[in-house]
Amino acid sequence: xxxxxxxxxxxxxxxxxxxxxxxxxxxxxxxxxxxxxxxxxxxxxxxxxxxxxxxxxxxxxxxxxxxxxxxxxxxxxxxxxxxxxxxxxxxxxxxxxxxxxxxxxxxxxxxxxxxxxxxxxxxxxxxxxxxxxxxxxxxxxxxxxxxxxxxxxxxxxxxxxxxxxx
Numbered sequence: 001x002x003x004x005x006x007x008x009x010x011x012x013x014x015x016x017x018x019x020x021x022x023x024x025x026x027x028x029x030x031x032x033x034x035x036x037x038x039x040x041x042x043x044x045x046x047x048x049x050x051x052x053x054x055x056x057x058x059x060x061x062x063x064x065x066x067x068x069x070x071x072x073x074x075x076x077x078x079x080x081x082x083x084x085x086x087x088x089x090x091x092x093x094x095x096x097x098x099x100x101x102x103x104x105x106x107x108x109x110x111x112x113x114x115x116x117x118x119x120x121x122x123x124x125x126x127x128x129x130x131x132x133x134x135x136x137x138x139x140x141x142x143x144x145x146x147x148x149x150x151x152x153x154x155x156x157x158x159x160x161x162x163x164x165x166x
Contacts, residue, residue, distance in 0.1 A: 059142045063151050065159025072135060073098075073156070081163045102164040109161045118153050 062068050070079070076091065078084040081098035088095050102109040119136035135156070139149045 057138050057142075063148065063155055065155040065157075065162075068152055068156045069159050072138075081160065098160050099163050099165050101160070109164055111157060111161070114160065115153065115157055118157060 057072075060068070060071055062071065069081075073081075074085055075087045076083075076085045076095040077098050078088065078095075083095040083097045085095065101114065105113075118134070120134035121136075136149075136153060139152045140146075143149055
């Protein structure tokens with residue numbers, strides 16, 4: 001019994017891609033070349049370093065802790081204070097977990113130390129870099145009224161203190 005031969009008819013643009021007589025070596029070479037080109041184009045996009053777009057600090061009218069935290073801290077420390085904000089991956093040093101400050105200080109929230117860091121009087125390596133500014137000087141530059149500046153810093157301190165895990 002003789003089976004009829006089926007010939008395939010491909011559009012002209014596909015005929016070069018399908019050739020039943022093409023050797024396995026040529027198919028592998030063609031496949032590897034296509035894969036190599038695809039990787040060559042894709043790898044730079046995948047490996048691109050994340051960067052923080054640095055913008056001038058926007059002044060605020062807010063003086064309450066939650067609003068100040070959301071506007072100035074959450075981008076790095078996250079809404080929950082655990083260090084997972086949207087900009088966290090792009091920082092050189094990962095933001096600290098603000099909910100563990102009391103636990104790391106024997107169960108007591110170190111108000112004076114935190115306030116000194118916030119004011120810029122007690123340097124913290126991460127908050128002295130261009131990525132994470134000291135907020136005291138930033139708040140002072142927003143207003144010539146020192147009472148408002150102090151109110152903002154105390155409100156932020158109170159809010160972070162309330163975030164502490166029990």
